[in-house]
Amino acid sequence: MKSEKDQLILGIETSCDETAVALVRNGREIIANVVASQIESHKRFGGVVPEIASRHHVEQVTLVLEEALKQAGTAMEEIDGIAVTEGPGLVGALLIGVNAAKALAFAHDIPLLGVHHIAGHIYANRLVKEMEFPLLSLVVSGGHTELVYMKEHGHFEVIGETRDDAAGEAYDKVARVLNMPYPGGPHIDRLAHDGQPELDLPRAWLEPGSYDFSFSGLKSAVINTVHNAEQRGEKIAPETLAASFQASVIDVLVTKTVQAAKEYKVKQVLLAGGVAANKGLRTALQEEFKKQENVELVIPPLSLCTDNAAMIAAVGSVMYEKGQRSDLTLNGNPGLEITIHND
Amino acid sequence: MKILSIDTSNYVLGIGLVDDTQVMGEYISNLKKNHSVRVMPAIQTLMKECGIKPADLDKIVVAKGPGSYTGVRIGVTIAKTLSWTLNKPIAGVSSLEVLAASSGRYFNGYLSPLFDARRGQIYTGLYQFSNGSIAAVYEDQLVMAADWVERLRELDAPILFSGNDLPLHRKVIQEALGDQAIMAEITEYNPRPAELAFLGRNRQDEDPHAFVPNYIRLAEAEAKWLESKKQQ
Ligand SMILES: [Zn+2]
Numbered sequence: 001m002k003s004e005k006d007q008l009i010l011g012i013e014t015s016c017d018e019t020a021v022a023l024v025r026n027g028r029e030i031i032a033n034v035v036a037s038q039i040e041s042h043k044r045f046g047g048v049v050p051e052i053a054s055r056h057h058v059e060q061v062t063l064v065l066e067e068a069l070k071q072a073g074t075a076m077e078e079i080d081g082i083a084v085t086e087g088p089g090l091v092g093a094l095l096i097g098v099n100a101a102k103a104l105a106f107a108h109d110i111p112l113l114g115v116h117h118i119a120g121h122i123y124a125n126r127l128v129k130e131m132e133f134p135l136l137s138l139v140v141s142g143g144h145t146e147l148v149y150m151k152e153h154g155h156f157e158v159i160g161e162t163r164d165d166a167a168g169e170a171y172d173k174v175a176r177v178l179n180m181p182y183p184g185g186p187h188i189d190r191l192a193h194d195g196q197p198e199l200d201l202p203r204a205w206l207e208p209g210s211y212d213f214s215f216s217g218l219k220s221a222v223i224n225t226v227h228n229a230e231q232r233g234e235k236i237a238p239e240t241l242a243a244s245f246q247a248s249v250i251d252v253l254v255t256k257t258v259q260a261a262k263e264y265k266v267k268q269v270l271l272a273g274g275v276a277a278n279k280g281l282r283t284a285l286q287e288e289f290k291k292q293e294n295v296e297l298v299i300p301p302l303s304l305c306t307d308n309a310a311m312i313a314a315v316g317s318v319m320y321e322k323g324q325r326s327d328l329t330l331n332g333n334p335g336l337e338i339t340i341h342n343d
Numbered sequence: 344m345k346i347l348s349i350d351t352s353n354y355v356l357g358i359g360l361v362d363d364t365q366v367m368g369e370y371i372s373n374l375k376k377n378h379s380v381r382v383m384p385a386i387q388t389l390m391k392e393c394g395i396k397p398a399d400l401d402k403i404v405v406a407k408g409p410g411s412y413t414g415v416r417i418g419v420t421i422a423k424t425l426s427w428t429l430n431k432p433i434a435g436v437s438s439l440e441v442l443a444a445s446s447g448r449y450f451n452g453y454l455s456p457l458f459d460a461r462r463g464q465i466y467t468g469l470y471q472f473s474n475g476s477i478a479a480v481y482e483d484q485l486v487m488a489a490d491w492v493e494r495l496r497e498l499d500a501p502i503l504f505s506g507n508d509l510p511l512h513r514k515v516i517q518e519a520l521g522d523q524a525i526m527a528e529i530t531e532y533n534p535r536p537a538e539l540a541f542l543g544r545n546r547q548d549e550d551p552h553a554f555v556p557n558y559i560r561l562a563e564a565e566a567k568w569l570e571s572k573k574q575q
Contacts, residue, residue: 045564045568049562049564051412051564052565054412054413058423058556059555062552063552065427066427092413092416095420096416096420099379099383099417100420100421102421103383103420103428106383106386106397106425107429328384329380329383330380
């Protein structure tokens with residue numbers, strides 16, 4: 001399954017509530033991609049409980065490793081590099097992946113590659129479509145809302161980020177107002193599909209030329225709208241609320257992405273992160289970039305938008321090529337910044 | 344039989360390497376420093392100095408708790424991953440039992456090793472050596488130090504207390520037990536990784552996939568959730 005010149009990277013991801021292991025050949029081809037989700041366990045708490053996430057990771061980690069190697073039909077001896085999410089994420093959760101990766105690297109004398117989680121989300125796209133530089137990536141997840149500019153492999157420049165809540169966080173909070181079960185994002189997306197954006201909710205454009213985001217004002221506006229209606233004895237249809245909220249979020253995300261794509265004259269725009277699974281966002285971006293002839297929009301399939309280890313292996317592949325290595329002092333780093341690796 | 348032992352369950356970081364007839368090497372530190380950064384380099388250095396390659400190992404033994412949740416998980420994750428990927432057996436030993444064995448092998452009485460668990464609580468258990476082997480008299484538990492010593496008063500033999508957190512609870516112990524309480528010397532506060540290795544040597548092999556720490560306690564959120572279900 002692996003010829004002499006092929007490169008095979010094993011990826012491990014445990015930054016939040018998925019224990020994931022994948023094998024990726026030559027940076028682009030998924031050989032195995034196993035994700036053990038804990039979402040059922042965390043549902044009863046209405047969110048991810050860090051201590052419980054860490055406990056599940058310890059229970060799962062070698063099982064998931066074994067399953068991935070089995071699916072790939074390969075052995076550790078064939079593996080050229082072990083890539084693992086170093087951060088950001090929940091520290092206790094990160095430590096399980098990092099220490100499992102270090103034990104494997106030591107046991108088989110294989111290079112170790114510490115990967116930034118958001119770089120992973122961006123590189124999920126490379127498993128679908130080869131990257132063309134310069135490119136722009138819109139990263140939207142439970143913890144992140146960022147516009148990242150890349151002029152080449154391994155070069156990450158954050159040109160815009162959220163100043164308060166991440167988009168995914170705003171979704172979860174609004175879902176709570178609507179009494180929806182955790183995680184709220186998919187519920188709102190579904191409801192929004194059946195409603196009209198009739199409510200006039202604010203859009204935080206911030207100062208001209210800024211690519212930063214802010215969603216806390218929108219979240220408060222939704223809560224106020226609901227409360228005011230309740231006081232008048234009225235009830236706003238959840239579909240209308242969801243559609244109006246989603247329209248505001250998407251309007252800001254799409255408009256800023258289009259502006260940045262133009263200013264930075266990029267060849268590709270990549271959607272990344274868990275919120276990339278949002279149908280409304282996907283459709284709006286597709287509509288908008290149909291009009292931009294020189295820019296290619298790449299959206300990974302849903303299974304690669306949420307946390308997985310194939311995306312971590314994909315970054316590891318590029319690091320391996322560049323000769324970047326981590327050593328056995330690698331640690332979990334919950335606040336890790338995305339850096340320009342080639343400096 | 345070459346055994347690698349790993350203990351990261353508390354501030355003490357211990358790595359041991361033993362074979363049938365000798366303790367080849369030990370690494371011990373007692374520092375409030377990040378275990379995650381230091382364990383693998385310590386294992387690597389010790390094994391390299393002893394001329395042992397990962398594939399040469401015959402068994403991995405790990406201190407499985409109680410202790411710091413994160414600390415125990417680091418050691419257990421490394422141990423179970425090594426066990427699984429090298430296809431070598433794994434065995435777990437109570438972190439308290441290792442401490443008891445490290446200080447009380449020749450003590451004629453009971454052993455109460457302890458780790459502080461904040462707000463007056465301790466992790467402890469009661470152990471005893473007989474014919475050279477150690478056994479639990481009272482199982483490992485999380486308990487108020489004051490309640491524990493009351494319970495020990497009923498015993499008819501001296502009790503040896505040990506552990507780096509002993510100074511925090513010395514007063515409570517001595518007030519309740521007087522001369523019945525013997526305090527280990529400071530040089531015996533650290534659990535010995537070689538002791539861990541030999542304790543684990545004859546323990547039954549466990550399945551690395553199913554191997555998990557002994558936390559003693561449920562996660563707080565889990566405990567609250569179960570409580571709320573009970574009330575419904
Ligand atoms: Zn993510």
